[in-house]
Amino acid sequence: MKALWGEMNGRGRVVLAVAVLLLLLAPTVATRYLVSVLTLIFYFVYVGQAWNLMMGYAGQLSLGHALYVGVGGYVSAALWVHFGIGPWLGVFPAVLLAASFGAAIGWLGFRFGIEGVYFALLTIAFAEFTRIGFDHIDVVGGAGGLFIPYEEARLGEWWNLRGGQLFFYYLAFGLAAIAVLVTALLARSRLGYQWRAVREDEAAARALGIDAFRAKMKAILISSAMTAVGGVFYAFYYNSLFPAQMFEMSRSIELILGPIVGGLGTVFGPVIGAFLLTPLGEILIGVTEALGINAPGAKAVFFGLTLMVIIYLVPTGVWPWLSKTLGLTGRRS
Amino acid sequence: MASNTGFRPSRRDLLGAAAAVSATALIGAPAIVRAEAKTLKIAKLLPRSGLFAAAGQSCHRGAVVTPKVLADYGYAVELMHIDFESNVDVARTQTERAIAEGAQCVTGAFESGATLAIAQVCEQRQIPFVIDIGSAPQLTEQGYKYLVRNFQTNPMLVENGLRQIKDLMAATKVSFESAVYVHANDTFGTLSRKAMDELFPKAGMPFPLKDSIAYDPKAQDLAVEVTKIRAIDPDLVMVTSRSSDAIKLVRDMVRQRFEPKAIVSPGSPGLYDEEFYQALGPLADFHLYNLPWANPKSEMTQALAAAFKQAHPKNRFEVDCFNAGFTFEGILIAADAFKRAGTADGPTLMEAVKATNIERHVMTGGPIRFDEKGQNNDITSAVVQSRHRTPTVVLPADVAVMVPVLPMPAWQGRS
Numbered sequence: 175m176k177a178l179w180g181e182m183n184g185r186g187r188v189v190l191a192v193a194v195l196l197l198l199l200a201p202t203v204a205t206r207y208l209v210s211v212l213t214l215i216f217y218f219v220y221v222g223q224a225w226n227l228m229m230g231y232a233g234q235l236s237l238g239h240a241l242y243v244g245v246g247g248y249v250s251a252a253l254w255v256h257f258g259i260g261p262w263l264g265v266f267p268a269v270l271l272a273a274s275f276g277a278a279i280g281w282l283g284f285r286f287g288i289e290g291v292y293f294a295l296l297t298i299a300f301a302e303f304t305r306i307g308f309d310h311i312d313v314v315g316g317a318g319g320l321f322i323p324y325e326e327a328r329l330g331e332w333w334n335l336r337g338g339q340l341f342f343y344y345l346a347f348g349l350a351a352i353a354v355l356v357t358a359l360l361a362r363s364r365l366g367y368q369w370r371a372v373r374e375d376e377a378a379a380r381a382l383g384i385d386a387f388r389a390k391m392k393a394i395l396i397s398s399a400m401t402a403v404g405g406v407f408y409a410f411y412y413n414s415l416f417p418a419q420m421f422e423m424s425r426s427i428e429l430i431l432g433p434i435v436g437g438l439g440t441v442f443g444p445v446i447g448a449f450l451l452t453p454l455g456e457i458l459i460g461v462t463e464a465l466g467i468n469a470p471g472a473k474a475v476f477f478g479l480t481l482m483v484i485i486y487l488v489p490t491g492v493w494p495w496l497s498k499t500l501g502l503t504g505r506r507s
Numbered sequence: 508m509a510s511n512t513g514f515r516p517s518r519r520d521l522l523g524a525a526a527a528v529s530a531t532a533l534i535g536a537p538a539i540v541r542a543e544a545k546t547l548k549i550a551k552l553l554p555r556s557g558l559f560a561a562a563g564q565s566c567h568r569g570a571v572v573t574p575k576v577l578a579d580y581g582y583a584v585e586l587m588h589i590d591f592e593s594n595v596d597v598a599r600t601q602t603e604r605a606i607a608e609g610a611q612c613v614t615g616a617f618e619s620g621a622t623l624a625i626a627q628v629c630e631q632r633q634i635p636f637v638i639d640i641g642s643a644p645q646l647t648e649q650g651y652k653y654l655v656r657n658f659q660t661n662p663m664l665v666e667n668g669l670r671q672i673k674d675l676m677a678a679t680k681v682s683f684e685s686a687v688y689v690h691a692n693d694t695f696g697t698l699s700r701k702a703m704d705e706l707f708p709k710a711g712m713p714f715p716l717k718d719s720i721a722y723d724p725k726a727q728d729l730a731v732e733v734t735k736i737r738a739i740d741p742d743l744v745m746v747t748s749r750s751s752d753a754i755k756l757v758r759d760m761v762r763q764r765f766e767p768k769a770i771v772s773p774g775s776p777g778l779y780d781e782e783f784y785q786a787l788g789p790l791a792d793f794h795l796y797n798l799p800w801a802n803p804k805s806e807m808t809q810a811l812a813a814a815f816k817q818a819h820p821k822n823r824f825e826v827d828c829f830n831a832g833f834t835f836e837g838i839l840i841a842a843d844a845f846k847r848a849g850t851a852d853g854p855t856l857m858e859a860v861k862a863t864n865i866e867r868h869v870m871t872g873g874p875i876r877f878d879e880k881g882q883n884n885d886i887t888s889a890v891v892q893s894r895h896r897t898p899t900v901v902l903p904a905d906v907a908v909m910v911p912v913l914p915m916p917a918w919q920g921r922s
Contacts, residue, residue, distance in 0.1 A: 206632075207603040214596055309697055317697035318661075319619060321645040324630065326652075338631055412595060413649075414623040418694055419595060456600065459590075470555035470564065470590045 178358040181441050186502035197347060201340055209343050215452045216346035217407060222432035222444035223353035224400035229430070230439035231366060232393035233373030234283075235294040238301030239429050242272040242398045244420035245304070246405025251322055251415055252314050260334045265406045269399045275300065276398025280391045298423060305421035319416040322409065335410035342411050349407060350445070353400065358441045360396070369393055370439070435484055437491025446493045454480060546583040547845040549838060550605035552615035552625060557593025559618055561750075561780075562830060566617060566640065568822055569831025572814040573838045579810065582842035591621055599624040606632050611851035614837035619643035629653045633853035635844070635860045639837025640830065643698070647882045653857050655881035657836050659774075659799060659888075665702040667888035668773025669710040671797035672743070674902055675890055676713070679913040681768060683714045683742040689732060689756065690747035691724040699747040699775060717741055724752040733759040742768040750780035757787055757794075761918045768914035772796040774888070781826050784896040789922055792893045793915035799870050800889040800898075801828035802906050808869045811835055825897050832869045839868060840875060871906055 182190060201209050221243065228234050249271050250264035279300050283293045309317040328336040335345070360366045368389040371379035376386050409415055419425070436447025458473045458480075488495040497503040551570045554563040567588065574584050587605050591598035598621035602613060606628065613629055614637045616622045622641045629636035630653050638646060638656040642664060647656050659667065676682055688703055690696040700719060707716050717739045722732045729752065736744060744767045748756060757770070771794075772778050778794040801808045801824075808828075815824040815831060824831065844859035845851060865875040873885035890902035892911055901911035 205603075205607050207600065207607040210600050210603040210628075214600060309692070309694075316701070317694040318643060318701065319645070319694075321623065321643075321649060324627070324649045324651055326650065412599070412620070412624050413627060414620050416620050416694065419620045455597070456604075459601070468588075470560060470567075470592075473590075474556060474592070 178355055178441070180362065181358055182503055183501070185500070186497070189500075189502060194351075201343055206339055209339055211452060211456055213339070213343045213346045213411075215448045216343075216350040217404065217411075218429070218432050218448035218452060219350035219445050220346070220353045220407075221401055221404040221429045222436075222448055223350075223357050224397050224404065225430050226433040226438065226440075226444045227357060227360065227369075227400070228393045228397035230433060230443065231361065231373065232369040232390055234390055234393060235290065236297040236394075236397070236426075237294045237423065237430070238279075238297035238299070238426050239397075239401055240421050240423070240425035241275060241297070241301040241304055242401035243405035243408060243425065243429070244301075244308070244415070244417070245272040245275055246402030247409035247415050247420060248308065248314050248320065248405075249402075250406040251320050251409040254334070254410075255320065255322060256313070261406050261410055262333060262335075265403060268406055269402045272402030272405070273395050273399045275304070276394045277391070280394035284387050284390045298426075301421050301423065301426060305417045308417040308421065314415075317417060319414055319419075321415075322413040324413060335407075342407075345407065346411075349403065354441060354445060356400070361441055365389065365392060373439070431481075435481065435492060437493035440491065440493050442497070443491050443493040446496065447491070450484070450492060451481075546585050547842055547851055548585045548587065548609050548611050549841050550587045550589055550602065550610035550613045550615075551834075551838070552589045552591050552598060552601065552605070552613060552621070554593040554617055554621065555590035559593045562617055562640075562776075563590070563593070565827045565830035566834040568815065568819050568827055569811070569834035570838065572811065572818045572831075573835045576807075576811050576814045576835070577839060577842050580807070582839070582846060584838060584842045584845075586838070591616065593618060593621070595620045595624045598622075599628060602628040606634055610634070611853070612637065612841040612845070612856065614639050614834075614841060617641065619646060622646060623649070626651050626654050633857070635841065635853065635857045637837045637840050637860065639833045642695075647880045651881070653853070655840070655860055655863075655877045655883070657840060657875060657883045657886070658833060659886050660882070661698045661774075662702045662706060663884075663886075664774030664798070664888070665699055666706050666710065667799075668771075668797035669706065669712060671888050671890045671902065672745075672771060672773065673712065675769075675771075675795070675911060675913065678902055678904075679911055681913045683768060685717045685739070685741040686712075686714055686743040686745055687717050687736050687739050687741040688719040688745045688747075689736065690719070690721055691749060691752055692721040693724055693749075695749075695775065696721070696724070696747045699773075703745075703773075714743065722752065724749055726752075726755070729755045729759045730763070732756070733763050733765060736760075737763055737765045744770045746770060746772050746777070747775040748772070748777035750777050750783045753777035753780075753783055754786045757790055761790060764918070766915075766917055770794045770915070772798075774798055776829070779826060779829075779891065779893060779898045781823070784826075784893070788896070790918060791896055792921065793912055795890055795892050795901075795911070796898075797888045797890050798829060799833075799872065799886045800891050800900055801832040801869050802871045802889075803900055803908050804906050805867070805869060807867055808832070811869055823897070825899075828898070835869055836875065839865065871900075 225239050228236055246268040249268035250261045253259040253264040283296050314320045332341055368384050371384055372386045372389050380386050432447030433444040437443030458476045462472045553566050555567055589601050591601050602625045612635045616625055617640045619641055626636055630651050636654045640658050642661045644660040690700050720732050722729055778796050784791045812824040840863055843865055848855050848859035863875055868875055871889045872887040877883055889900050891898045892901045899909050901907050901909050
């Protein structure tokens with residue numbers, strides 16, 4: 175909390191406190207639709223923040239982060255469906271397996287000097303072959319998908335993530351808040367500074383005595399483990415998992431748009447990104463409907479155009495510009 | 508307490524006002540109730556953009572004309588057309604939005620993941636959800652109480668598809684000595700393969716299944732797969748495909764001069780899409796597909812076809828009728844339940860949906876009825892053959908408009 179607090183000046187802290195309070199109270203006044211949109215925003219804050227650690231801080235481009243969402247979701251869901259092991263317990267093997275995938279990718283990439291776009295290709299390849307693999311693993315339903323049964327008797331078992339919209343709202347909020355805190359903490363830690371040094375100039379970082387391989391491995395391990403927890407949430411929120419739905423590259427892209435638009439390598443970038451992009455999509459649906467534009471895909475076109483405008487106007491991300499304009503951050507950030 | 512405005516209503520004024528309000532309420536209330544109960548507001552969720560856009564658009568064309576056709580049958584519905592972009596997240600939030608904006612029933616949604624996301628919202632909000640297209644068997648096995656499905660499951664599609672092959676053999680007196688099953692390795696294809704592996708041995712087919720060959724639908728061509736099929740030389744090729752890969756499959760068969768007696772799809776699209784006809788011309792004819800189909804002899808189908816042709820002159824109902832027909836029936840089920848229930852109250856409407864018994868409808872099969880899990884088991888498949896680049900029902904005889912042609916004519920010399 176101290177690390178997060180240190181990110182902002184007095185005005186920033188007031189804005190943050192008010193925003194948190196408003197979000198905590200939102201379900202008391204907001205419609206269920208708005209609550210569901212906010213839940214989705216928090217989910218994207220969480221997974222975006224996990225990706226931000228790896229790309230934003232450590233400078234390692236992963237375009238296959240959906241892999242960890244999928245693995246996390248599948249492991250926890252399969253344990254629940256086949257063995258009745260609840261997600262609070264199932265999250266550990268889920269995280270372990272996802273981190274193992276992360277370790278394998280990291281070891282291959284960092285040990286053999288696969289960098290930049292080639293590393294990104296490696297991450298895509300892993301996600302893709304995992305998708306194909308899951309298409310053929312019968313115990314998790316193969317291509318036909320894995321379904322978590324809707325059991326009315328279990329509704330309200332929050333410890334098994336069997337809750338309604340409100341429960342998932344606060345769960346997603348909690349996850350997002352933890353992700354922000356963890357990022358703030360890591361950003362100010364020794365490891366965070368090592369990541370930034372590696373990101374800016376790996377050779378120089380090595381010359382300074384930083385073990386770049388170890389720093390990057392830590393980044394991918396933490397990022398994959400965090401993302402897997404997001405997968406557990408996703409599985410129990412939607413109650414169905416399909417390989418195509420979980421591991422597709424489009425899912426990875428969806429996940430990284432928030433941090434990119436919000437501001438890479440910043441604590442609040444993924445938060446602002448998610449709060450911009452998810453509602454933007456919903457608003458554009460409403461606007462195209464109100465304008466009587468009955469062209470499917472029109473929303474996607476407007477969405478793309480809006481993204482282009484944002485990136486053109488604030489190429490370093492919205493958060494750095496916003497915090498400067500509103501005077502929310504102190505000198506240190 | 509003194510009034511700031513200077514107006515202090517007397518007890519008589521208050522009683523008078525109360526009486527006026529009560530009288531207005533008494534007179535107006537039934538009118539309001541009647542107004543509320545006049546039209547059912549249905550959210551129609553479809554993947555009109557994204558991965559499943561082509562199918563979503565096809566369904567949408569059917570949905571657009573449905574209210575007008577239903578009005579002629581005495582049903583009043585208002586549709587909210589919602590595109591969920593082939594995205595599960597959007598499907599969930601848009602269902603919430605639709606219900607917040609007054610949707611009293613939901614139909615859709617073509618894609619199983621999105622369908623389940625919608626089902627959860629409907630269950631929580633106690634709003635009936637009629638699945639019009641969605642074949643994953645699990646959809647009706649999850650214990651949802653506010654969900655029914657008017658569509659065949661994957662195993663049903665394959666089982667009925669195989670049964671129709673036997674009927675086809677009996678009707679044409681053409682026998683098959685052997686068969687090969689070729690399928691795309693995508694979600695639908697893999698599920699169908701699974702169903703085929705389970706059901707073919709039990710179906711008592713009078714010919715052996717020599718091999719099952721999977722292919723990547725994104726491959727540039729299917730020459731290798733066709734070479735494999737050719738080496739086996741089956742009389743019958745059964746396919747589960749989408750239109751783009753079906754085009755590649757037929758083209759490579761023509762190139763390699765491989766001519767089986769029949770190419771039959773036991774329950775998948777691909778062989779009857781408009782792009783298939785346009786790409787292959789006469790080579791697109793005489794393929795067969797065993798699917799639930801719009802009954803050409805049904806009066807309601809004819810009414811839907813007429814409305815469709817008027818609204819979409821550039822599209823052919825015969826090509827769209829699978830998607831358009833099931834879309835229409837999904838809305839029909841909701842409208843019929845609403846008419847019987849006389850209210851849009853969720854639980855009452857759902858009771859009426861579950862008690863559905865519609866004899867007069869569009870797709871092949873018996874009356875629309877649901878079992879205790881919400882599945883309609885009375886949908887039957889027809890044998891449809893492409894004739895002059897038009898899907899034409901050739902079996903069963905009671906709904907057929909032409910007789911089947913088998914073996915299919917040689918590739919050469921077609922016009």
